Amino acid sequence: MIHINNILSFFNLHNMCIAMLLLPLSSALIIGFFGKYLKRPIIAIISISCIAITMVIASYFLWEFFIGNSQNINTTWYVWGTSGNIQFKFGFLLDKLSVVMLTMVAAISLVVNIYSIGYMQTEHNYAKFFSYVAFFIFAMYLLVIANNFLQLFVGWELVGLASYLLIGFWFNKNSANQAALKAFLINRIGDAGLLIGIAAIFSICNSLDYITVFKILPQNTQFINLICILLFIGIMAKSAQIPLHVWLPDAMEAPTPASALIHSATMVTAGVFLLARLSPVFEYSEYCLNIILLIGALTACLMGILATIENDIKRIIAYSTISQLGIMVAAMGASAYVAGMFHLITHAFFKALLFLGAGSIMLAVNQIQNIHNMPQLKKYLPITYWCMLIGVLAMCGFPGFSGFFSKDLILNSVALSGLPFAKKAYYLLLLSMFITAFYSFRLIFTVFHKPEGHKPEKHIESSRIITNPLIILSGLAVILGVVLIYPVLNNKLFGESIFVLPTHNVIKEYVNHDFSGVIKMVLYGFISNSGLCVIFGIISAFVLYIKKPHLAKILNQIMQNDFLFVYNFFKRQYFFNEINQLIIGTTQFVSRFFTNIIERLLIERLLINNVTQVVVVFSKTIQKLQTGYLYHYLFLMLTGVLIIISCLLFNIY
């Protein structure tokens, strides 16, 4: 007899974690293998229901951890390999950090999935798209929920694979294939760093479990800097930090929902998540934190500048993503892990909103991506307009919106940080605030507010299945900051899962000295440095693109005529692609040298072929002695005997 308690005990957290992984995977497999035979609504239902169930599970986790006061869960699912006395395990680590991240991923995935039903309506490979997305979600859960480095690495690689597949989704487009390859290859560089880092951790700690590593590794002061740098290389590739960022703008070849889900909200933030997850390690390497801070701030500033001169709507948002990721990474560098994660969450929602909004715009204008070629759209896309506006306000950190709280917190933390680069990073971040406001409003003004030109034929607002996700996301983009600011500041949101040394605890310092309530924070936001930067950015965009549009053109002209090098410097994205080309060219030259000179000539021809040649020539020569005539042999014998005899006779030995 099955007792009700047995059924209830089946629904424990461990089994729910398994379900969380298996549901998207099975959805990916079913749609992937049988997608051809299924009708589109059924595909959509399978995909959405699987994600929705994981969303429910994630919300239950959230409930358990924040209201039910559940303990951290660290269990092993199964052992998939034993080598000596080392076991490679698959397991789950559920703590506040992973639970919050899981919920965020599930929520974004759900919204994007619903949106995709509308967006991919006309797409031929409908099933393939949903299969890939479900596979990506599985991989992302695997990464977030991992309790050891190996599982993390597996998830890390699988999200990379999903990203590759989705960038190359329109595989008959050459640029898409190139972009997919670029993303994959650049991520390989990072993966190499991450893998070496993990191997180094393994050789020091003899274990890959987070808990064990966090206990042992900080005692090893000799190698911790090196390991942190190696891990950070992996993070740089995945989270698109300078100089490994070049793949992300090109990744915009993916379908827009995939860009929203993978290349802005979830996958690219995996690196930031990893930084937070490994805070007990990074905290002990001040050297590495310094580098992280500087690279983050540089990325935030430099990539923001590129967004101001880009004309492709998706690429603008892509550059803004890189810039925001830079801000998060800088926060991690300043030991404000909580603030960085806070920005990760708010960013995920407003950036998904912006991407989905851009998708909605592209649907309305027949897939035009150049913002200058779009007609004036405010009248025709009212819902999209307001949602985009909210998203943009949140992104540039306008006081009161979600982005404001996280960004303000990060700026204050960086200002309070005691690291040597903190001052420089602070000014870089301030500059990036200004730039963010400028390019986001440039986008809004150019797309929605330009003087009405030609009459558009049929620009209509997208269907409800597309606008509803936008509305949900914009709601979250407004309130999330206010809702989360107190848990973040009280350290309720992430609790013990993030470790900060007492000397680095900038958040606590901020709370103790500068913070005095949300309302004051918002009001002060209008007159603080960051708030002034934002407002100044908005005003300058307003002047340049609404009030005096010819001024922008004149500026452009001056740049092109008189400062051609500077113009090219920005237009060609700081020559990063050229530098990479140079590196690739050098590598190719070296490898060609090795194949042609070392391998083909020296080894193959001189060593290997020559040995056989020598043997052949030698034996051909020797062969001539074997004439087969008796008198020849006799002659040789006689000669030999004569030589021996004469040696004996004349005492020559």
Next chain:
Amino acid sequence: MNLSVYLIFNAVLFCVAILGVLINRKNLIFLIMCIELMLLAVNSNFITYARLWNDINGQVIVFFILAVSAAEMAVGLAILIKLFKTKASIDIMDLSVLKN
């Protein structure tokens, strides 16, 4: 008795035999005869030393050699006749078929 006369005679006989093998490149019978001559030169050498040291063993060995060479010649000549029957030639050049 002048020893060197005998020894020189033997050596000359042996050299003639070897030269016969070396120079003769045609006739198989000549070849066999030359080999026989070589054996005879060796025999003669044995007898010379047997007489010198008054040792009968040297002369006994000569008989052995004669017997063996007679047997060998019987086999050799039989092969020769058989060869001539099949190939209709006793030219050495014609017989070197194993090469190439």
